[in-house]
Amino acid sequence: MKTRKLLMIPGPTPVARSIQDQMGRETVAFGDPAFVKDFKELLEDLKVLFKCSGEAFVVAGTGTMGMEMAIANTTKKGDNVLIVSHGFFGDRFIDLCNRKGLNADVISSEWGETVPVEKIREKLKEKKYAAMTVTHVDTSTGVCASVAEIGKMMKEFPETIYIVDGVCATAGEPEYVDEMGIDVLLTGSQKAFGVAPGLTMLWVSQKAMDRRKSLGTIPEFYIDFEKWLPIMKDPSKYYATPAVNLVWALKESVRIIKEEGIENRYARHKKYAAAMQDALETLGFKVLAKKGCRAVTLSNLVYPEGTDDAKFRGLLAEEGIMVAGGLAAYAGRMFRLGHMGNIDKHDLVSVIATIERALYRAGMPVELGKGVGVVQKHLMD
Template identity: 60%
Template sequence: MIPGPTPVVDSIRTEMGRDTIAFGDPDFVKDYKEVIDDLQSLFSCDGKTFVVAGTGTLAMETAIANSLQKGDKMLLVSNGFFGDRFIQIAERKGIKVELLQAEWGDAVTPVQIGKKLDEGGFKAVTVTHVDTSTGVIAPVKEIGEVVSKYDDVLYIVDGVCSVGGEAVDLKNCHINVLFTGSQKAFGVAPGLFMLWADEKALARRKSLGTIPEYYCDYENWIPIMDDPSKYFATPAVNLVWALKESVRIMKEEGMDARYARHIRTAKAMQKAFEAIGFTILAKEEVRAHTLSNLLYPAGIDDAAYRTELAKQGVQAAGGVGKYAGRMLRIGHMGNIDLHTCTATISAMERALRALGQDLQPGSGTGAFAKEWDAQ
C-alpha cells in the first residue's frame, strides 16, 4: 500500500511476463501505436503523447528540457518535496527559478500564482498536481485558468501521483505539458513515463532549436510516437504491453467512474485513519484522493509501527524530507479494490493494538464501511 509502485493486477502482470518480441514486430508496433493514441484522446491532448522508458524524474527533466533554455525565468510552485525537486533540475540547466512554496499540508493558491506572473518575464510555471510527500492536491484547473491568460507562459504539471486517479486532462485544465509514471495510478510496474505536450508546448520546443539533451528531446521521439516501427531507442516492450492493459482497464471502467471511485475510496480510508487515531497532514480542502499522509497517534514510533504493520501483511511508506520518521504514507490509487482497502485498515488496527494502543477492534473498519455506504 505504498504510494507507488501500487499493486499490479494479474492481467497487467501477465503482459509483463509475456515472451518478449522484437520492437519492430508488426504486432508490437500496432500495440504501441494503439496505446499512444488511446492516451492522447483519454487526456485530451491536441499535440503529442510520449510513452518512453524512464521514471517520473526523467519526465520532469524532459518537460523542462523541451520548454526552457538557459537564462529563462520560471515560476516553480511547490507544495512539498517533489515540487522542490524541480529546483535542482531547472537550476542545473541555468534556468532562473522563482519559488512559491506552501507550508507542508497546504497549497499555493491560483491568486498567489497570478500575482507572481504579473511581475512578467516568466516562460513557464511548474505545479505538482499531487505532492506525494504531503498528500496535498493543487487546484490545477483553477491554476490553468489563471496561467492561460499569459501567452508566453507554458503550464507544466507533474501528474506522477495523480494522472489516472484524479480528474485531470490537458484541455479542460489548460495544461501545456502533463506527465506521469507507470507505477502509480496506472498500476503498472515502474519503468515508463507518459508525457503529453500540446501544440503550444511543441511550438516552444521548435523555437529552442537544438537543445543540449538527447534522450529526452521531443524531436527525437516524435517520429517514433507517430510511427513506432521506427527506431530511436529500444522501447520497453513488455511494459508497453502492460500499459496497454492498464489503459484497457481504464476505458472499461470509464474515466469519470474511475475518478469517482478514487474519491469514494479516499473519503472512506481517511475517515478510518482518523477513527484509529491518525491525523491527516493535508488540510481538508486540499486533500488528495490518491494517497494519505498520516501523522502518528502519540506514543507510536514510525519504524516499530511499519515493522509491525508489515508482519500484519501491509507495506506502507514512511515520510520523506522533514517528515522522515514522523509520517505514514498509504497509497489508495490505481486498480485496488474494496477488499484491499478494508484489509489494510484492519491490519493497521491490529498493528496499533500490538504496540499497546487502546483501540476498540473494528473502529477503523467500521468507520470505513459507514463512510463508504454514505457516499
Template identity: 45%
Template sequence: MPNREMLLIPGPTPVVDEIYAALSSETYAHTDPRFVKIFKNSLELTKKLFHTEGEVFVISGSGTLAMEIALINTVAPGEKLLVISHGYFGDRFIPLAKAFGIQVETLQAEWGQHIKKELVEEKLAEGGFKAVTVTHVDTSTGVMAHLEDLVPVVKKAGALFILDGVCAAAATEEDMQKTYGHPDYKLDVVFTGSQKAIGVPPGLAILAFGPKALAAREAMPSVLGYYTDIKNWVSIMNDPGKYYATPPVNMIYAFNKGMEIVMAEGLTTRYRRHHALGRAVRAGLGVYGMKPLASEEVAAPTLSCILYPEGVNDAEFRSRLAAKGMVIAGSLASLAGKAFRIGHMGNVTEEMFVKAIELVGETLKEMGTDANIGEAVDKFKEIYHSA
C-alpha cells in the same frame, strides 16, 4: 502471479494478474508488426487519458526523466521558470531546472497547505516567466493542487502550464482540452509514470504535449538533450515501427494492458472511485486518532500522509505491519518519524482497504494504543459507499 503483500505505498502500486501476464509474454522484436500494433494501441489510449490534441510520448525511464523532458523542451537556458511547490516533489523541479541553466524562482507552501492563488498572481506580475510547474498531487504531503484556481492565473500571465501528474494521472481529471474560464486557458504539458494510478510496474515515462508546448519546442533551435529531445521522438510515437532507441517491449505490453483496464473501468468511474477511496481511508484511520496532514479541502485521492497518535513509534509500527504483509511508506524531511504515507490508488479494491484498516488497528493494539477496529471499518465503508 498473486501478490504476496499489500503494497500500499505511494507507488509502485499493486499489479493485477492481467498485467503480470502481459509483462511475461514472449518478447517480440521491437519492429515486429505484432508489437507495433500493441504500442500503437497504448499510445491511442494515452491520448484518450489526457484528451490531448497534441502529441504523447511513452519512453523508457522514470517520472524524473519525464520531468526533465517536460522542462528542457519548453524552457531554454536563461529563461525564467516559476515552481509552485506543495512539498518535496514540487521542490525537485528546482535543482532540475538549475542543472540546465534555467532561472528558477519558487513559491513554496507550508507542508499540508496550498499556495494561495493571490501569491501566484503577485509573483507572475513581475513578468518574464516562460513556464510554471505545478505538482498535481505531491507524494510527500498528500496535497492536491486546485487547477481551477491556478490554470487561469498562469495562462493569463502568458506562461506555459506544466503539470506533474505522476501521482494523479488515471485517478483524477487531467483533461488537456478542458478550458479554465477562457478558450486558451488549458494545460500545456502533463506527465506521469507507469507505476502509480495506472497500476503498471515502474519503468515508463509518459508525457503529453499540447499545441503551445509543441510550438515552444519548435521555436528552440536546440535543447540540452538527445534522448530527451521530443523532436527525436515524435516520428517514433506516430509510427512505432520506426527505430530511434529500443523500446522496453515487455513494459509496453504491460502498459497497454494497464491502459485497457483503465479505459474498461471508465475514466469518470475511476476518478469517482479514487476520490471516494481517499476520503474513506482517511475517515477510517481517523477513528484511531490518526489525522491526515492535509485537510479534506486539499487532500489527494491517491495517497494520504497520516500523522501518528502520540506515543506510536514509526519504525516499529511499519515493521509490524510489514510482518503482517502490509507495506506502507515513511514520511520525508521534517515529517520523518512523525507520520506515514499510505497509497490508495490504481487497481486496488475496497476489500484490500478493509483488511488494511483492520491490520492498522491490530498493530496499534499490539503497541499499547486503543483501537476500535469495528468502528474504523464501519466508518470506512460508510464514507466509501456514500461517496
C-alpha cells in the same frame, strides 16, 4: 503459512495479474507489426482518455525523467522558471532547473497546504516566465493542487508553458489536458496506472511543441521531443529501443481503465479516499493535508503523540501491509499510505483491519473494528 503482503506505499502500487502477464510475455522486436499496432493504439487511447489534442509520448524512464523532459523541451539556459511547490517533489524541480542554468523562482506553501492561486498570479506578473511547474499531488504531503483553477488563470500568461507533474495523480485525479490549459502533463507508470515502474508518459500541447521547435537543437539527446515525435507518429521507426513489455503492460492498464470508465475511476478514487481518511482519523491519525486540498490517491498520516514510527511500520509489515515513511521534517512523525490504481474494496477493508492490529500490538489505544466499520459505511453509501 506466510501472510501475504499488500503493497500500499504511494507507488509502485499493486500490479494486477493481467498486467503482470503482459510483462511475462515473450519479447518481440520493436518493429514487429503486432507490437507497432499495439503501441499506436495505446498512444491514441492515452490522448483520448486525457483529452489531449496535442501529442502523447511514452518513453522508458521514471517520473523524474518526465520532469526533466518537460523542462528540457520548453526552456533554454537563462530563462526564468516559476516553481509552485507543495513539498518534496515540487522542490525537486529546483535542483533540476538550477543544473540547467535556469533562473528558478519558487513559491511554496506550508506542508499540508497549497499556494493560493492569487499569489501565483501576482508572481507571474513580476517577470516573464518561460515555464511554470505545478505538482498535481505532492506525494510527500498528500496535497492536491488546484490544477484546473490554475490553468484558467494561466490564460492571462500565454508566454508561460504550464507544466503539471501528474506522477502521483494521473489516472486517479481528474486531468483533462486541453480543457485545463495544461501544456505538459507528465507521469510515471507505477502509481495510479498500476503498472511496474519504468515508463514515463507525457501529454504535450501544440503550444509546447511550438516552443520546443523554437529552441533549435537542445543539449539533451535521449529526452528530446523532436527525436521521439517521429516514433510516436510511427512506432515502427527507431530512435531508442522501446520497453516492449512495459508498453504492453501499460496497454493492458489502459484497457482496464477503459473497461471501468475513466470518470468511474475518478469517482472510485474519491470514494475510497474519503473512506480511508475518515477511518484513519477515527483511529487517531491526523491527515496532513487540509480539507479542501486532500489528494484522492494517497493519505499522509501524522501519528498520535508517542507513536514509535519504526516499531509501528515494522508491525504493519508483519501483519501484512507495506506503507512508506514520512519525508524531510515529517520523517518519523508520519506514514504515507497509497490508495490508488487497481485496488478494490477488499484491499481497503484489509488495510484498515491491519492498521488496527498493528496499533493493538503496539499497545496504542484502539477499539478493534472501529475503523473497519467506518470503511464499511462509506462502501455502502
